[in-house]
Amino acid sequence: MFQFSSEQFRLKVGLAEMLKGGVIMDVTNAEQAKIAEDAGASAVMALERVPSDIRKEGGVARMANIEIMEAIMKTVHIPVMAKARIGHFMEARVLEALGVDFIDESEVLTPADEEHHIDKSDFKVPFVCGARNLGEALRRIGEGAAMIRTKGEAGSGNIVEAVRHMRTIIREMKQLTVLGKEELAREAKNLQAPLELVEWVARHGTLPVPNFSAGGIATPADAALVMQLGAEAVFVGSGIFKSSDPANRANAIVMAAKNYNNPEKLLEASRSLGTAMPGLEISKIPEGELLQTRGW
Amino acid sequence: MKKVGVLSLQGDFAAHGAALERAGAVPVYVRERSQLGEIDGLILPGGESTTMLKLLRYENLFDDLAEFGRRKPMFGTCAGAILMARDVTNPAQESLGLMDIVVERNAYGRQVDSRVVDLDPAPEFEKRTAPGKLEAVFIRAPIIRRAGDGIHVLAEYAGDPVLIEQGRHLVTTFHPELTKDARVHCLFLEKL
Numbered sequence: 111m112f113q114f115s116s117e118q119f120r121l122k123v124g125l126a127e128m129l130k131g132g133v134i135m136d137v138t139n140a141e142q143a144k145i146a147e148d149a150g151a152s153a154v155m156a157l158e159r160v161p162s163d164i165r166k167e168g169g170v171a172r173m174a175n176i177e178i179m180e181a182i183m184k185t186v187h188i189p190v191m192a193k194a195r196i197g198h199f200m201e202a203r204v205l206e207a208l209g210v211d212f213i214d215e216s217e218v219l220t221p222a223d224e225e226h227h228i229d230k231s232d233f234k235v236p237f238v239c240g241a242r243n244l245g246e247a248l249r250r251i252g253e254g255a256a257m258i259r260t261k262g263e264a265g266s267g268n269i270v271e272a273v274r275h276m277r278t279i280i281r282e283m284k285q286l287t288v289l290g291k292e293e294l295a296r297e298a299k300n301l302q303a304p305l306e307l308v309e310w311v312a313r314h315g316t317l318p319v320p321n322f323s324a325g326g327i328a329t330p331a332d333a334a335l336v337m338q339l340g341a342e343a344v345f346v347g348s349g350i351f352k353s354s355d356p357a358n359r360a361n362a363i364v365m366a367a368k369n370y371n372n373p374e375k376l377l378e379a380s381r382s383l384g385t386a387m388p389g390l391e392i393s394k395i396p397e398g399e400l401l402q403t404r405g406w
Numbered sequence: 407m408k409k410v411g412v413l414s415l416q417g418d419f420a421a422h423g424a425a426l427e428r429a430g431a432v433p434v435y436v437r438e439r440s441q442l443g444e445i446d447g448l449i450l451p452g453g454e455s456t457t458m459l460k461l462l463r464y465e466n467l468f469d470d471l472a473e474f475g476r477r478k479p480m481f482g483t484c485a486g487a488i489l490m491a492r493d494v495t496n497p498a499q500e501s502l503g504l505m506d507i508v509v510e511r512n513a514y515g516r517q518v519d520s521r522v523v524d525l526d527p528a529p530e531f532e533k534r535t536a537p538g539k540l541e542a543v544f545i546r547a548p549i550i551r552r553a554g555d556g557i558h559v560l561a562e563y564a565g566d567p568v569l570i571e572q573g574r575h576l577v578t579t580f581h582p583e584l585t586k587d588a589r590v591h592c593l594f595l596e597k598l
Contacts, residue, residue: 117522124418124545124584125517128452128485131416150460152416152453187497187511188454189546211517211546234518361460368415368437368461 114310114318122236122256125189125211126320129153129257129343133333133364134191134322136160136347138174140181143190146350149360153189153212155345156182161218161265162348162387165399171219173201179208191238196405197223206235212257213237215250217404218264218347227405230254240324242275242402244282248303248311249406251319258317260341261402262325265348267389269326269335271402276323276339286312325402328353328386330366330379337370354384408598411436411445413471415461417453417485418583422591425583429591439470447479447598450486452545452581455511458485459500468502475504479574479597487577488548495551505572506554509579513549520545527561527569534596535589542568542580550579560593 132152137143143154158174159167173194183190189211194201196215201222205213215228217240230237231254240261241247247258260279262272286297286308294312298305310318323341327333328349336344344367346360353359362379369375397403412422414435423433426449434445442448448471450458462468474480475490482490482505491501491509501509514520524539532538540561550567553559561569568579569590574597582590 120543120584121517121520121522121545124543124581125520127418127421127584128454128545130418130420130453131414132454132457147456150457152457183516188456189517206518209516209518236517364457364460365464371437 118234119254119256123319125236126238126257129189129322130320131367132343133360133367134343134345135350135360136345137182137351139178140185142351142356143182143186145357146360147186147188149357150364151188151360152343153191154182154186155191155193155214155347156210157193157218160348160351161401162267162352163265164218165265165401173198173205173219176204176208179210183209193219194228195219196221197226197228199228202228202233202235202237206233210235215239215255217261217401221404227253238322240402240405241279243278244311245301245303246406247279247317247321248301248307251317252304252307255319257320257322259322259324259345260336262323262327263392263395264325264401266326266392266395267328267349267352267387268392269328269332270392272323272325272327272336273339275325276336276341279317279321280340283311283315283317287315327363328389329383330362330376333363333366334370334376337367343367348387352387359383359386407432408446408595409434409444410595410598411441411448413448413450413458413486415465416457417451418581419451421581421583422449422451422483425588425591428586429588429595431591431595439465439467442470442474445478447481447594448474449594450480450482450489451583452484452486455485455488456499458489468500472502472504475502475575479576479594480504481576481594483578483581483583484545484547487550487579490575490577492554504575505570505577506556507550507570507577508552509548510551511548512546513551514544514547517546520547523563525561525563525568528559531560531569531589531593535593540569540589541585541587542578542582543584544580547579
């Protein structure tokens, strides 16, 4: 039985609620974390290399260096998130012991287990996980995730995959709301998701946890686009610190997340930003190098 | 019917909207200065106080909110309490100065120190609302380190005031909007 009402789950989802309407920014050192906080980030994500560098340099991408994460935690007063490899529950235990506020079990790092995700319900620290569709989102929630984000295609600077994933999740949720009980059982089978979570979504038309977007957001308009499609907050990875003017762009994306409904203010936020990060066409990325197909 | 605004720049404003509905009021999600003229009271939700400050400045809302608070009731939870305080520590930051309190941010520690507790509210709180324990959800919560003489304490946790009022204003360091119990929101509605 899924414990929606358990104290732990409510505290985890509670922190996710506090991050709504905000921007969570990838940072690789304390100096960047400070720039992010000063720009109005609602949280920072500590990692060793931003996704576009992981893509370029290759090799095994792991949890970030402890000293760097500690320096970030000492420097900023907003929540600090950190990434653990898919299935690497011991990296997650180390991050929990360190006291990070949220763990991203992330496809951006090299998976440690190709068949199992972390049993997240067993942790005190909340987890966020990526998803490309409703089935994937509900499987992660079933394992204890307190927040879902689209996977998009990290480090690509291309919003097309995040849009696809957000539209898919929202459409699949809408479809469930019109089905009868016996049809929901069949849908649970198709989605490969726990029936009680499928029934919950059918009743409410939303996920039981906050639904954020990540993977390819590079401009204020990108952030506004995914918010329009139903994202409740955004993650920006390489998009800020791989642009020509990180502080300004970080600030502009914070303004865009709040003003996603107001084109005049979006125009204002989009002025004088310098150059965005370089982008990649998804079809030019070799299939084996796609990050979104990691995890199941 | 009185209209209650929820400041909707960032944070759990949707949870406050749902809590207001449970308490029998209609929420107005306030994103622009012009909306302040339509409402009888305003809730400052939980979220990140530094993000909200940044957006208040960007939207030229900071001085308007301080002015609104000198005329109309305001209710701040967690980050909202930090924004309404006279002084803020850990670190020091700007605030609206509507409540005579000194607030320390993240005073219980990090997320792993967040907690749900059952409080025994002051008898006066129960008399003005309904009897019973008060479930309090603390998430990376602040602590009220000093409260002026004008502050009226309606609930404490571990010796610190966590539900207080001063004149027309109400403040909690916890999140009543994340529970089914609508009494704190009802208490605020009484002030309108």
